Amino acid sequence: MTATDHSAPVPVRTVPSTVESTVDGTGRRRFSWRRPAATSLTRLAWSLAVLAVVLVMLAPVLGFLLVAISPRAFGQGDAWFTLAPLASALSGSTLQALLNTAITGVCAAVIATAIGTALALLFGRTQVPLAGFWRLALWALLLAPSYLEALGWTRLAERDGVLAALSGTDITWLRQLVMGPAGVVWVLASRGVPFAFLAVSGVVRGLGRDYEDAARVHGAGRWSRLRITIGMLAPGLWSALAIVFAEAISDYGVGATLAAGANFPIATYALAGAVTNFPADYPGAAAIGWLLMVLVLFALLAQRMATRGRSYAVLSGRSRPCRPVPLRGGRRVLALGALCVFFLLALGVPAFGTVSASLLGNFGSADASSFTLQAYQQVFERSDLLGPVLLSLRLALITATIAVAAGALIARVLARGARARRGGAASLLDLLMLGAVALPAIVLGAGYIFTYNLPAVTALGIQLYGTLTLLVIGLLAGALPQASRLLMGSFAQVQDSLPAAARVHGAGAARAWGTTILPLLSGSLLWAWLLTFADRLLELPLASMLYPPGQEPLAVAVTTLIAGYDFAGGTAVLVVACLGILAVIGAALVLFRLLAPAGWRRWEQR
């Protein structure tokens, strides 16, 4: 202990931790906080708990994936080892579905990255009029599930859809465009834009203006400057491409709605079909799962290869922050026009399609005078319409709360591991999380159905199949990686010395955390909770595979209603749910503003 010459020295016994000084591989002296050694039992208990969670959540997926090459091990066929399911997945209609998935994924990734980069540069470098509004729209786009956008477009352009009902004529070219590959690519791409925007704008923010000024001063014209900037954005661009590609090929919502309606098969839909059809073809589904994951891994590897071996370390803290320049005249008009067109196509049209469909009666009542609120009235009167909303609300509250709490723990371990450059548990956890992000929800769901339905598992007394508990576990497994990723950045920014200082001055572990970390991260935690909450409330793939009979979550109810031609009912339920989410977000933000101490809000994120 230092500080012994302090006027009021801290009694050593009240400080439960010791400062250890270690010398790492670089020979530099490093100080870190370690708990006293007596807690190895606690550590064992923690490890067991983590192991149990991993077993419950991820082991089923492993079993499901293994069935592709060893059907007999799970009682699904004759062969102990075979590549036949893989071979059949790579032929005929599933091959077509995989190719469609890969091609639409690449197209969506390229389009989303281009738009996302343009938006990131526009928002980071210029004073866009109505910037707050556009940012809100981006968040809305991030939260809106793909099936919502797909449904909106479909309801608008269908033969008996809203446009046909309003105009009285069938707009064939639009229908053919929407209900085909172009529509699928557009929905996936526009859904990917917020991801691409976030990936690139982080880099844009870190760049500052000096690099571009340096190019100008040394003789670069407009295009040379753009080339320099794009070159420096490369890490952001590659991760945007990888993220959007992974998101696009894992997407189930478009496959189940727009693509299914357009007879444009894609892999996730084919996989779900193989599991839910009778008789279920688990080896075939698992083979598709393998191939999907290979595609995701391929994207991640490409990103790694592209950025490896080059240091993009930008000298942070020294850069002159970029002062956004005002947009004038033609450029202003151009920027506003482009923003309007994009958000109209990505958000406005689908929202209009959904809302107007909920206001028109079913079976395309042909004139505009037939707008009615009847469907909304029914949502609150019919238990089969309101029930799913309330069920999903419950599920989302539970899963978001647990996911953010556990995600915070994981993020803390990861952040500390990254800081200490320690191998072992932290890097293993990191790998697991990366794997879980790469795992399409549909594969997760299929894995749960398969494993918890195995006679051997039920014989062990594990009766999870067909219960709400399993759905909650699935939703949690899907949300955990994202939640911890969301929080990781914030945790990485908090210096170890902050809680350390609290403890040196007499606070216990819990108090130190509550008085130093919690205030700093309260904004991030709140946002992570809200995002997870909204995402889980509208979740489709896991819900559709794991819901117990008679207890349909929201997304399942909506797609079922629409498939049963109750367009008004289905879209009205969706609109009510979205309004509910907005109300929760608004209430949470207002409460935070009113109740949180002023110091907490200083660190609030956008």
Place this chain on the structure above:
Amino acid sequence: MNGSSGVAVKVSGVVKRFGTHTALDTVSLTAEAGEFLVLLGPSGSGKSTLLRVLAGIERADEGRVMLGDTLVAEGNLHVPPEKRGLGMVFQDYALWPHLTVADNVAYPLRRKRSGGDVAEKAGGALEKVGLSGYGKRYPGELSGGEQQRVALARALVGRPSLLLFDEPLSNLDADLRERLRVEISTLARESGATVVYITHDQSEAFALADMIGVLERGRLVQFDRPETVYLSPADPFVARFTGLAADLPGVVVRLDGEFAVLDGCGRRVRARSMGGLAAGDAARLLVRPAATRIVRGGDEPAEPGDGVVDGVVDGVVPGTIVDVAYRGRGYDHVVTISDGVLTGVFDERAWPRGSAVRVVLDPQGCIATGDVTNVM
């Protein structure tokens, strides 16, 4: 541009506003071709903005900028940076992290299509800054000092006629700063280019400059040779910013040519007058550290005629040592006197804390100014 010779820089009446804040308020200055000009000022004084106006990164709202015979900024005319024949070292170096060191240095050559072997020229520039063999590395793999040298090579390689430095040494530690200052001085002068260099460090400014421009809140308050700035600061701000041992109250007794005689520190003191003073005025006595000298213990009787010969003027101030700091060549003392504190009082021997001493003030390094206590 192939001129290895510098251009004259002429700035007239430049105004730059950011919203309601005026960053540059009618600044005018002229630098001869090949001159090393240092702009000195605290943060927020506008020196960085002035540099960026010269570079063309910022547009002036009013006034004109001429580089040699070329008008580069006036009214709606604005020659973009890439057309001004510049080299510049940024405060954060701004080395492009995705390009190798060699590509960073070769960049200006490629843009100017100056012909010849680009790689060879870039290699030559790297050799000049002592980094030959570093070409294939990336900026992220270099130390701060090495990055700074790369930035210097990049600025020099295109043989610019105007070299701009934006606080290039502020991110380095003291030892490296001194070495790189010498390198910058030598290489920049060797290139023949006109240099505009900004810093908030007065010792750096005095060490480098042919001419110093001192900026305060967007105004150029003094533009002179370093010696003049030090001996005859234009106003109290310049005096304070360029280093003082003390800033003491006093009353003007009489004026004596360029000097004023003050009652202050309990004694009579002679000081250069900044002007605008009359007998009976309240004044401030500003003392340069170099103008102080400890003569002997305060308990010994003062000899008549000690200090400055003037009959009435004493110039010897009694005080007590409160702190002493070892500086290698000797010791810096902090001395309390009747009206305040003298800092940085140098002596080759150490006076123990608490000892009574007398400090002689040299009128050449003392400045008398009107009592306006609102500056800094």
